Amino acid sequence: MKQIFTFILTFSFFLFGTVYAQQPLRSVNNNQTLKKVKRPVVIKPTYYDISKPLKEMKPIPGWHKFQKKGEHEEVPDFGLPINRDNPFVNQENQNPNIQKKYPNSKALLNIGLNFDGIINTYGVAPPDTDGDIGLVYYFQSVNNGYQIFDKSTGASVYGPVDNSTIWDSFTGSWNGTNDGDPIVMYDEQADRWVITQFAVNTSDGTQWELIAVSVTNDPLGSYYRFAYQFPDMPDYPKLGIFLDSYVLTVNGFDTGTGSFTGTYICALDRNTMLTYGGDGQDLPAMIQFFDDVNTPSIASEFSFTWMPADIEGPVPAAGTDIPFVFDMADETYWTKDALVIATMHVDWVTPSNSTFTLSTEIPITHDTGLTTGAPQPSSTDQLDLLNDRMMLRAQYRHFTTYDAMLLTRTVDDGTDVAGIRWYELRNSGTGWSIYQQGTYAPGDGVWRWMPAIAMNGNGDIAIAYSASDGTSVEPSIRATARYAGDALNTMTATETVLYAGNTSQAGVTRWGDYASLMVDPSDDYTFWFTTEYSNGNWDWATRIIEFSLPVLDPPVISTVSPATLYEDRGKQITITGTGLTGSSFDIGGITGTPVSNDGTTAVVNFPAGNYSNGTLTVTNTAGSDTYAMTVSTRNTIPVVAGAGVTSDDHPTIQSALDGLAAWYGTTAFSAGDLPGAKTINVYAGTYTESVTVNNGLLPDATNTLTIQNNPGDAVIVDATGNNYGFNLSTVPYITLKGFTVHSANIANIY
Numbered sequence: 001m002k003q004i005f006t007f008i009l010t011f012s013f014f015l016f017g018t019v020y021a022q023q024p025l026r027s028v029n030n031n032q033t034l035k036k037v038k039r040p041v042v043i044k045p046t047y048y049d050i051s052k053p054l055k056e057m058k059p060i061p062g063w064h065k066f067q068k069k070g071e072h073e074e075v076p077d078f079g080l081p082i083n084r085d086n087p088f089v090n091q092e093n094q095n096p097n098i099q100k101k102y103p104n105s106k107a108l109l110n111i112g113l114n115f116d117g118i119i120n121t122y123g124v125a126p127p128d129t130d131g132d133i134g135l136v137y138y139f140q141s142v143n144n145g146y147q148i149f150d151k152s153t154g155a156s157v158y159g160p161v162d163n164s165t166i167w168d169s170f171t172g173s174w175n176g177t178n179d180g181d182p183i184v185m186y187d188e189q190a191d192r193w194v195i196t197q198f199a200v201n202t203s204d205g206t207q208w209e210l211i212a213v214s215v216t217n218d219p220l221g222s223y224y225r226f227a228y229q230f231p232d233m234p235d236y237p238k239l240g241i242f243l244d245s246y247v248l249t250v251n252g253f254d255t256g257t258g259s260f261t262g263t264y265i266c267a268l269d270r271n272t273m274l275t276y277g278g279d280g281q282d283l284p285a286m287i288q289f290f291d292d293v294n295t296p297s298i299a300s301e302f303s304f305t306w307m308p309a310d311i312e313g314p315v316p317a318a319g320t321d322i323p324f325v326f327d328m329a330d331e332t333y334w335t336k337d338a339l340v341i342a343t344m345h346v347d348w349v350t351p352s353n354s355t356f357t358l359s360t361e362i363p364i365t366h367d368t369g370l371t372t373g374a375p376q377p378s379s380t381d382q383l384d385l386l387n388d389r390m391m392l393r394a395q396y397r398h399f400t401t402y403d404a405m406l407l408t409r410t411v412d413d414g415t416d417v418a419g420i421r422w423y424e425l426r427n428s429g430t431g432w433s434i435y436q437q438g439t440y441a442p443g444d445g446v447w448r449w450m451p452a453i454a455m456n457g458n459g460d461i462a463i464a465y466s467a468s469d470g471t472s473v474e475p476s477i478r479a480t481a482r483y484a485g486d487a488l489n490t491m492t493a494t495e496t497v498l499y500a501g502n503t504s505q506a507g508v509t510r511w512g513d514y515a516s517l518m519v520d521p522s523d524d525y526t527f528w529f530t531t532e533y534s535n536g537n538w539d540w541a542t543r544i545i546e547f548s549l550p551v552l553d554p555p556v557i558s559t560v561s562p563a564t565l566y567e568d569r570g571k572q573i574t575i576t577g578t579g580l581t582g583s584s585f586d587i588g589g590i591t592g593t594p595v596s597n598d599g600t601t602a603v604v605n606f607p608a609g610n611y612s613n614g615t616l617t618v619t620n621t622a623g624s625d626t627y628a629m630t631v632s633t634r635n636t637i638p639v640v641a642g643a644g645v646t647s648d649d650h651p652t653i654q655s656a657l658d659g660l661a662a663w664y665g666t667t668a669f670s671a672g673d674l675p676g677a678k679t680i681n682v683y684a685g686t687y688t689e690s691v692t693v694n695n696g697l698l699p700d701a702t703n704t705l706t707i708q709n710n711p712g713d714a715v716i717v718d719a720t721g722n723n724y725g726f727n728l729s730t731v732p733y734i735t736l737k738g739f740t741v742h743s744a745n746i747a748n749i750y
Contacts, residue, residue: 041290042351044283045226047172050276051212055220060162060178061121098413098439099490109462109479109496110621112546115154117530118142119541124180126384126510129542130392131530132186132193133518135593138544139193139219140530143180146195148219149544151520158220163197166212170225173206174199183239188521189315190274191217194246200233205255207233209248213273224276228268228286232261236513238392240310242322245346246270247308249324252290262292263303265324265356267346277721287346289356298358299340301328306342307394309405312519313457314596316398321345323359323432325394325407331369332388339364339407339423341432360432366421366439367412374418374447374511375470378504383468383475383511385410385418385449392514397455399598402428404435408453408463413441418449420465436488440480442495445469448478450531452517457524458581458599459484460549463491464498464517464529474501475511475534479527481549484599498529498545505534520546524597525582553579554623560616562646564630568637568659570607572645575618575627576600583620588612588631605645608659610673633663633674638710641685649683653691653707653717656680661694669703679706682739684713690722690744695730705731709738719744726750 051057120127122144131140137157138149146166147159164178182197192214199208207230212223232252240247245267252261265288272284296302309323321343328334339362347353373382387410397404405425413419419441426435440448440463451465464479481493505511515531526548532540558577565571565587572595575585581599585592588611592604602618614631617624637656643649650656657680664672678699691707699705707726709715717739719725725741725748728734741748 040352040354040356041288043228043286043288045286046229047170047225047227048276048280048283049170049225050215050278051166051168051170051223051225053221054166054223055158057165057168059159060165098419098441107550108494109481109547110550111496111498112526112548113151113154114499114543114545115149117149117542117544118145118147118160119535120539121145121160123538125508125538125540126512127532127540127542128181128513129531130183130514130516131518131528131544132184132516133520133528134186134188134193134219135191135217135522137219138528139184139186140542140544141182141184141195142542143182144178146182146184154544166195166223167197167210167225170210170227172199172208172227173202173204174208174210174227175203177201181235181237183237185239185241185310186518186521187241188312189241192274193217193219194239194241195223196237196239196248198234198237198250199227200255207231207255209234209237209250211246211268211273213276224273224278226273226284230264232264234264236305238305238307240308240393240396241270242309242311242396243315243318243320244270244348245322246273247310247322247324247344249306249308251305260293260304262290262294263306265289265291265306265308265342265344267322267344267354269348271348285348285351287344287351287354289344298342298356299328299361301334301336303340304333305389307390307392307407309394309396311396311398312454313524314398316403323394323396323405325390325405327364327390327407327409329366329368329388331367337364337366338362339425339434341425362432362434364434364437367414368409370410370412370418371416373509374449374466374468374475376468376504377471377474379506381504381506381509383466383505384509386512386514387411387418387449391451392516393452395454397459399459402426404455405432406453406455406461408451410449410451411439413439413443415443417441417445418447420448420451420463422451422453422461422463424455424461438489438491440491445471446473450512450515452515452529452531454517454519454527456519456527457594457597461491462517462527462547462549464515464527464531464545464547466511466515466531468501468504474503475505476501477529477531477533477543477545479529479547483549483552493549496547498547499533499543501533503534503536505540506537508538522593523582523584524594548582551579551582551620551622555579555583555618555620555625557616557618557625557627560627560629563627564632564648565606566632566634566648567611567663568608568634568656569648569650570605570609570659571648572603572605575602575604575616577618577625579620579622580618581620583618586617586619587629588614608662610663610665635674635676636679636681639680639682641683641687652689653680653682653687654689657691657694661697664697666696666698668698668700669705670700675703677703677706679708681708681710682713682715683710684715686716686718688718688720690719690724690727691717692724692727693731693734697731699731699733701733704733704735706735706737708735713738715739717741719748721745724748724750
């Protein structure tokens with residue numbers, strides 16, 4: 001939410017430090033784009049660069065040098081439009097499918113790592129807690145900082161530092177500010193990290209959304225950085241990842257009057273952001289639609305807080321239109337209750353041809369008219385519910401015969417106590433409809449609010465949220481869930497206390513404004529949740545919690561295809577059976593990474609490595625099963641341009657060398673499990689790459705390494721944009737023959 005720090009405006013500071021080699025900051029004139037229209041506006045970033053590695057930036061500590069400990073600043077709640085009257089505000093409806101009883105047939109959730117995240121060293125409220133889980137790290141962001149953790153141990157590997165650290169040397173009118181509303185996401189298809197933050201308290205009054213995309217899968221490395229200008233204050237930004245687009249929505253507020261102006265619905269050119277070369281010649285476009293509050297053009301009434309669909313797990317077909325969702329409630333500022341779904345058709349060839357159109361308005365019944373905030377036992381302050389909008393995020397899941405979206409928000413359970421409303425929408429090709437819905441409100445007097453929802457690859461659904469009451473339950477963190485095959489419209493897992501609070505918040509009512517529930521891409525089963533709790537007074541803290549549904553059955557392997565691999569290559573294999581949910585996959589001591597796993601079919605990538613045997617072991621908490629595979633070695637390693645993930649051939653020369661290094665490591669070629677000379681045999685084609693021999697390899701005068709064309713084949717290495725075509729300088733006893741190499745910046749062969 002919008003943050004107004006008067007002391008920031010008075011004591012602005014700039015981030016000067018050691019000079020590093022990095023791409024220079026560039027800017028373009030985009031003034032002509034600042035028009036609010038309903039047709040798509042296509043803009044480019046005004047500022048852009050490639051940062052030095054995050055680990056080399058000078059960390060900006062949590063306490064600003066101009067802020068004394070004990071100073072606090074409350075972030076205003078820019079809620080529903082302040083410039084509209086609502087004659088329906090006292091109208092109440094009954095929420096359907098209210099779940100008033102705890103189920104007694106399912107166990108408590110399994111809790112894994114459970115550790116503290118960032119605490120309030122920033123003197124602001126609320127924290128706007130967000131985070132995402134990758135293959136190696138958990139990355140958390142809050143108002144106004146971020147921290148990176150090792151997901152296997154919970155240990156901090158970086159931070160906490162100010163969010164402004166990542167914008168070090170990214171010069172613009174936002175310098176010296178740290179305005180908040182951060183979002184961090186892991187792009188699992190690209191294995192990259194995406195970070196956004198708005199900049200609104202600028203030196204010249206301009207309004208910005210700052211976006212950083214990691215250059216590699218290392219969140220401590222360099223970032224491509226972009227600044228996009230908005231004509232209004234871009235409040236409450238929400239981010240999603242959908243095929244070839246990063247999708248962004250914001251609520252617009254007039255910077256002069258503070259009035260709500262409308263919603264901005266945007267798509268950014270994901271492919272260009274992931275491959276930005278730093279030369280300023282191919283800048284990623286933003287397609288921007290504006291829905292004016294006074295003349296709404298999408299739904300039957302004005303829109304507020306669109307949630308962009310965010311794909312997790314397998315992706316739908318290329319060209320699938322991007323869904324966006326918001327909900328109307330007649331207790332607030334609309335005349336009806338409805339889920340509104342619109343779709344954006346993105347054309348990155350001709351962006352101005354993109355469209356944003358209404359898909360459907362689904363009538364619903366829900367009561368959002370709570371009259372107070374959440375009570376607390378140790379304070380008279382009632383905590384904000386944000387029951388005027390849908391909560392982060394609209395998770396999107398693709399299955400073989402349908403697509404699903406998950407939504408949640410806070411509602412009145414009918415007794416003026418907050419409960420959790422949730423929806424699963426499905427589209428089987430004929431449009432979106434409600435597949436199941438429920439209101440989780442066990443009727444025990446406990447208020448449940450600030451929810452986040454997610455579905456794992458098995459189709460199981462989890463909801464995690466804040467909970468408190470006015471007598472004995474201090475603000476705490478709880479969760480419930482359901483298995484994919486359970487009776488519809490109910491959460492069947494016994495509610496689990498993920499963290500029991502021990503004090504109330506006092507002096508401020510702001511809470512949230514959102515929480516984050518994500519699914520671990522390593523198994524597509526385990527959930528990771530982050531939200532706030534209270535350390536008393538203004539001193540909020542955050543928690544990061546790993547949890548899962550108990551696995552009911554041990555795995556049973558039916559088939560494995562293909563059932564062979566070479567140690568230098570690894571392979572993607574498909575495993576069928578039962579009870580694969582939540583399983584780990586191991587062959588000879590090498591762990592595979594699931595691409596997808598629906599419980600009966602798991603697609604798993606196994607890397608090159610020194611496999612000790614060919615036994616595939618599939619393990620979950622209920623047991624394990626094994627399958628005999630054939631794992632082989634070879635001294636002649638083939639390279640075929642474009643070879644697929646199930647092929648024994650390598651797709652690139654670098655892949656073959658990396659595979660050889662993963663298999664042989666620093667073992668001398670004269671020793672190991674297949675002694676002898678090694679040959680990389682490259683078949684006909686053009687290979688656009690720069691090849692560097694891994695310096696740990698140990699050939700010798702007798703057992704050499706040869707990199708050659710397949711006899712008679714024409715092989716070209718195009719090194720355009722790279723310093724070298726082949727860099728062989730660090731390893732002796734290498735023979736290179738049969739290649740045409742061109743266009744390297746420094747040397748084609750070094």
